[in-house]
Amino acid sequence: MPSPGKCFVYPVYNPSNQQLIAEVPDMGEEDVVMAVREAYSTQKGWAGLTAKERSGVLRRWFNLITQNTDDLAKIVSLECGKPLAEATLEIKYGASFVEWFAEEAKRVYGDIVPTSAKDRRLLVIKQPVGVAALITPWNFPSAMVTRKAAPALAAGCTTVIKPSEETPFSTLALAELAQQAGVPPGVLNVVTCSRQSVAKVGESLSKSQLVSKLSFTGSTHVGKILMAQGADSMKRLSLELGGNAPFIVFNSADIPLAAKHAVFTKYRNAGQTCICTNRLLVQSGVHDQFVEEMVKAVGALKQGDPFTEGVNLGPLINEPAAKKVEQHVADAVKKGGHLIVGGKRNSTLGGTFFEPSIVTGITTEMMMSQQEIFGPVAGIIKFQEEEEAIALANSTRYGLASYVFSRDIGQVWRTSEGLEFGMVGVNEGGISTEMTPFGGVKESGFGREGSRYGMDEYQYIKYICMGNIK
Numbered sequence: 001m002p003s004p005g006k007c008f009v010y011p012v013y014n015p016s017n018q019q020l021i022a023e024v025p026d027m028g029e030e031d032v033v034m035a036v037r038e039a040y041s042t043q044k045g046w047a048g049l050t051a052k053e054r055s056g057v058l059r060r061w062f063n064l065i066t067q068n069t070d071d072l073a074k075i076v077s078l079e080c081g082k083p084l085a086e087a088t089l090e091i092k093y094g095a096s097f098v099e100w101f102a103e104e105a106k107r108v109y110g111d112i113v114p115t116s117a118k119d120r121r122l123l124v125i126k127q128p129v130g131v132a133a134l135i136t137p138w139n140f141p142s143a144m145v146t147r148k149a150a151p152a153l154a155a156g157c158t159t160v161i162k163p164s165e166e167t168p169f170s171t172l173a174l175a176e177l178a179q180q181a182g183v184p185p186g187v188l189n190v191v192t193c194s195r196q197s198v199a200k201v202g203e204s205l206s207k208s209q210l211v212s213k214l215s216f217t218g219s220t221h222v223g224k225i226l227m228a229q230g231a232d233s234m235k236r237l238s239l240e241l242g243g244n245a246p247f248i249v250f251n252s253a254d255i256p257l258a259a260k261h262a263v264f265t266k267y268r269n270a271g272q273t274c275i276c277t278n279r280l281l282v283q284s285g286v287h288d289q290f291v292e293e294m295v296k297a298v299g300a301l302k303q304g305d306p307f308t309e310g311v312n313l314g315p316l317i318n319e320p321a322a323k324k325v326e327q328h329v330a331d332a333v334k335k336g337g338h339l340i341v342g343g344k345r346n347s348t349l350g351g352t353f354f355e356p357s358i359v360t361g362i363t364t365e366m367m368m369s370q371q372e373i374f375g376p377v378a379g380i381i382k383f384q385e386e387e388e389a390i391a392l393a394n395s396t397r398y399g400l401a402s403y404v405f406s407r408d409i410g411q412v413w414r415t416s417e418g419l420e421f422g423m424v425g426v427n428e429g430g431i432s433t434e435m436t437p438f439g440g441v442k443e444s445g446f447g448r449e450g451s452r453y454g455m456d457e458y459q460y461i462k463y464i465c466m467g468n469i470k
Contacts, residue, residue: 010194012168015081015315015352016305024168026194032160032204035189039131039158040210042186047128047156051106054154058102060181065095065146065174072142072173077306079167080141081314081352082269084307094143096434097450098150104455105154121466126459128156129236130212133205135226137217138317139272141167145174147438147449148215149188155458157213160189162201166317168192206230213458216240217274220398220443238447238457240274240439242372243400246393247277248415250386251285253405254427259293261429262378265403267301267356270314271376272321275401275423275432278373279362280380281389287382291340291360294378298341298356304349316352316375325354325375331367332359332379342377364395372398386411390418400440403429 009023025031046054065072069091076087113122132152136144145161152159163171168190175190193201202222206214206229215238216226223241230237247265249258265277282290303313316322322345329343342357354375362369362379369379383389393402402421406412416424422440425431432438437448447457 010165010196012079012166014078015166015317018351021078021169024172024192026197027191027201028193028197029200029204031191032201032208035160035191036131036133036205036208036210038186039160039189042184043128043130043156043158046153046158046184046187049156051108054156055102055105057182058098058105058150058154061178061183062095062098062102064177064181065091065098068173068177069095072170074307075169075173076142076167077314079169080138080269081306081317083311083314086269086312087306090140090143093432093434094140094146097143097146100434100450101150101154101455104151104452107452108155108455108459117467119467119469121469123464123466125462125464127462129458129460130157131210132157132159132213132215132458133208133211134159134161135202135205135214135216135218136161136163136171137274138164138166139269139274141170142174144217145171147454148217149174149178151449151454152213152215152458153183153187155455157458158187158189160191160205160211162191162193162198162205165193165195165198202226203229206235207233209233212236214238215447215449215457220445223445236457238439238449239445240400240447240449241443241445242398243274243276243440243444244278244370244372244396244398245275245401245403245421246279246281246419247403248389248393248405249280249282249286249290250389250404250406250408250411251283252408252411253286254407255286255289256293257427258405259290259297261403261405261425261427262294263297263301265425265429266378267298267313267376270316270354272317272374274372276372276374277378277403277429279369279393280378281383281392282380283389284382284384287380291358291380294358294380295341298358298378301356303346303353303356313356313376314353315349316354319352321374322352322354325373325377328368328371328373328375329357329359329377332362335363335366337361337363337366337379364392370396386415390415394418394420397443398440399442400444401425401431403431
């Protein structure tokens, strides 16, 4: 809740039709201070529960999310523009992290270390870091909350969640279900704010001496700002930042399969995911065949209102996003790219609906080779040799996800090991699950979410030396 006496609100709009959904509190620095203090005051009590007790609360939260999947998916579609079927998958994906960390809560093990002194015993234990600030993005407004909050709560941390100003309702709904599941007051807090307030709110979280951990998913630019702001308090960070994912198709690849997965990784959520294919690198021997397969697959996509049955491509999140995609296409065509499909806004749907597009003849000088497109535009680069593909893939300051399609096992190993990325999908575009570590290298950030490594981000290691034991 906002601080007493404060009643500022801001509007949230449906990106599909620009209609007002509702207004939410526009909180500020005072509200952050209140939320952080509340989280700090309740942390010891939450951590004092047994692992099994925390696990039980998370299990109940998982059950409630699962029971309310349809309603939660509708909220995602309404505020994010994601097609309803895809939004439903997001809810299930997000719930999987709550289930996983409900189980992992009971598996936080320490070590007994051998000693050279007979009267000593050396132990290593893991303890929660304290209050965790979680800043989540708009493109996965539900799953990014659970992927961060579930391991934090499982580890014994309390949380302050700052959702994107574009998509606050998914977070608020999840917080309500967490309360129903038995998460005590003050353990999971939510601070909503407008675009005008977001910089101050983020700064308050990153500079707070009571916040021990900050996890952020968003742009590299903002990640660097938060990192600098948290330096004075030596804030522990997890940063999942920008990507520039290469999708490499070798001559030995199963081309229909590669095209199918390329369409999935490129056009999911209208190209607005951090692990979306950003550069399609196709070997010369199969280039034309691959382009033909892509054109057929893209032609089968149905764009429209997210609540219409059969729609699998929604709008871009807002007007600046649409303008950015237009700039990328114009830049590519100006510099010699060939527009094969699409290339403009959907004239029938209007607004921020951008046609699924394909551009060939992409070069490294073009914007879409160097920057995240974050839209439904596939840029295809032709290459000759394996070494060239790896060099092209690595010629970016980002290193989040990458994809390789080949039936040559030696080539698969050489390429997978040579790629400077935190994740590699081999003959597979759907790489993210709750059981595996999600994260990047270089300017795509550091830290891992999901898997058994995910809770390490919210714990510190304590060494205990017991001496003079007779």
